[in-house]
Amino acid sequence: MKPGPKPLLGTTMTHAERQARYRASHAEGTPKRDYRRPADRRSRPQRWRDAIAELIELQTEYQACFNALPETRISHTIYWGTRFHYGFKLESLSRGP
DSSP, X not given: OOOOOOOSSSSXXXXXXXXXXXXHXXXXXXXXXXXXXXXXXXXXXXXXHHHHHHHHHHHHHHHHHHHXXXXXXXXXXXXXXXXXXXXXXXXXXXXXX
């Protein structure tokens, strides 16, 4: 059998100390998750299409927010910068990498 980890303080813990440490770590009542997230099984082209679709959705949402701003709140620099940014056609990227 493989030996366990070395003691933290130089001496081994008694059963009572080990139990007290366990109870203290679980005192909050929230269960601990001992598992990893499942791996993303989508192919690279599918992940690309999903990312571009999310970017297009965000771009339309930001465009709607920008269009809702009153004219007095938009400075000249911000206006032309956002026109360039929102003028970028993400649909051209949806064909794939």
